[in-house]
Amino acid sequence: MKDETLCLHAGYTPENGAPRVMPIVQSTTYVFDSTEHIGELFDMPTAHMYSRMSNPTVEAVEKKLAALEGGVGAMCTSSGQAASLFSILNVCSCGDSFISTPTIYGGTVNLFAVTLKRFGIECIFVDAEADEAEFHKAFKPNTKAVFGETLANPSLAVLDIEKLARIAHSHDVPLIIDNTFATPMLCKPIAFGADIVVHSTSKYMDGHALQIGGVIVDGGKFNWENGKFPAFCEPDESYHGLVYTKSFGNAAYIIKARTQLMRDFGAYPAAHSAFLLNIGLETLPVRMRQYCENGLTVAKYFQSRPEIETVIYPGLPGDKGYARAQKYLPNGTSGVISIVIKGGKANAVKFMDGLQLASNEVHVADIRTCVLHPASATHRQLTDEQLVAAGINPGMIRFSVGLENVQDIIADIEQSLAQL
Numbered sequence: 001m002k003d004e005t006l007c008l009h010a011g012y013t014p015e016n017g018a019p020r021v022m023p024i025v026q027s028t029t030y031v032f033d034s035t036e037h038i039g040e041l042f043d044m045p046t047a048h049m050y051s052r053m054s055n056p057t058v059e060a061v062e063k064k065l066a067a068l069e070g071g072v073g074a075m076c077t078s079s080g081q082a083a084s085l086f087s088i089l090n091v092c093s094c095g096d097s098f099i100s101t102p103t104i105y106g107g108t109v110n111l112f113a114v115t116l117k118r119f120g121i122e123c124i125f126v127d128a129e130a131d132e133a134e135f136h137k138a139f140k141p142n143t144k145a146v147f148g149e150t151l152a153n154p155s156l157a158v159l160d161i162e163k164l165a166r167i168a169h170s171h172d173v174p175l176i177i178d179n180t181f182a183t184p185m186l187c188k189p190i191a192f193g194a195d196i197v198v199h200s201t202s203k204y205m206d207g208h209a210l211q212i213g214g215v216i217v218d219g220g221k222f223n224w225e226n227g228k229f230p231a232f233c234e235p236d237e238s239y240h241g242l243v244y245t246k247s248f249g250n251a252a253y254i255i256k257a258r259t260q261l262m263r264d265f266g267a268y269p270a271a272h273s274a275f276l277l278n279i280g281l282e283t284l285p286v287r288m289r290q291y292c293e294n295g296l297t298v299a300k301y302f303q304s305r306p307e308i309e310t311v312i313y314p315g316l317p318g319d320k321g322y323a324r325a326q327k328y329l330p331n332g333t334s335g336v337i338s339i340v341i342k343g344g345k346a347n348a349v350k351f352m353d354g355l356q357l358a359s360n361e362v363h364v365a366d367i368r369t370c371v372l373h374p375a376s377a378t379h380r381q382l383t384d385e386q387l388v389a390a391g392i393n394p395g396m397i398r399f400s401v402g403l404e405n406v407q408d409i410i411a412d413i414e415q416s417l418a419q420l
């Protein structure tokens with residue numbers, strides 16, 4: 001089935017007389033007819049037993065997300081941050097390292113460079129545009145993964161996924177891709193060689209600014225039995241000697257993430273949140289088309305204005321990322337535009353405060369147009385050096401075009417620019 005159909009039908013198929021709409025199973029627990037049956041579940045997790053690890057409503061959404069990304073399984077998390085964290089913890093332990101490009105979400109930079117470091121996991125940052133030799137030099141014997149973002153928040157750099165997949169696979173480690181801004185409507189990283197895909201579902205997928213969430217999707221193609229990942233192919237003493245690759249084959253990664261990480265850390269979404277996310281997903285294809293159309297129209301308008309120094313929008317002919325976007329995101333590059341206004345930070349703030357329709361908020365990829373100044377908000381914790389590495393100019397504004405009529409969005413920009 002094609003994306004539009006999957007968005008409506010994957011994950012939940014009602015039986016005769018069952019509710020048309022996917023029901024909310026609001027229960028922390030599940031009943032079984034014997035002690036023995038429950039005991040068996042602790043040897044082999046084949047059914048829902050406790051909603052810290054799985055729930056039928058969340059599971060339906062997981063199946064939909066796995067289908068959309070072309071993966072073999074998915075696990076939802078209570079935030080995008082939890083998805084990024086678990087995606088790494090599932091392959092790295094204290095004493096390990098992994099490679100990431102620095103052109104990623106500010107919260108992820110902090111997680112990787114500061115918090116994971118405190119737990120003994122080292123993140124080695126390598127510029128996404130560095131040549132392959134430089135990447136190879138960065139690998140150590142303990143390097144267990146490569147991480148990057150399809151369409152970086154907020155620099156909008158387009159990642160060469162195939163290059164990173166080639167590099168990661170030549171060292172027998174998986175490539176993990178944060179595909180939040182693109183969504184599987186605009187890019188499917190697994191098809192380009194990624195092994196694991198993570199999302200903040202709080203953005204376009206939810207779409208309506210209703211609930212925070214994340215997901216990890218397992219592409220199911222990576223060989224965990226290559227000698228580098230004993231935790232996948234040796235008995236898990238914390239799960240009665242379960243051997244993930246033996247019991248679950250190519251879904252070993254995602255089952256291990258659930259039975260170890262979700263069991264122990266517990267960052268599973270509530271059934272009600274998954275229900276709301278599902279409503280967002282149902283209309284994702286139509287919304288993404290309109291975001292891309294409005295985004296391109298507004299990007300062209302910004303380009304025509306003398307007050308604007310730089311417009312970054314990879315869907316715009318002439319943009320530095322245009323050629324690569326034609327390959328990885330041929331149907332459009334979302335509604336997010338980065339602009340730099342002449343006159344630095346002072347004018348950026350004045351322009352943002354002068355907007356009346358677009359709101360100033362800590363969000364992006366919402367149905368309503370919103371703006372944010374990364375250097376003073378989401379990326380505030382970064383040093384000037386890290387800001388530059390993440391592709392962020394101190395005067396940069398992240399302009400997230402919503403689904404209002406595009407002429408109204410432009411009129412709002414026009415009146416605020418006129419006040420500068």
Ligand SMILES: *Cc1c(COP(=O)(O)O)cnc(C)c1O
Binds near residue numbers: 079080108153212
């Ligand atoms: C927002 C975001 C995250 C973090 O997700 P939360 O749901 O806010 O925890 C991770 N990656 C990207 C690209 C994001 O935009």
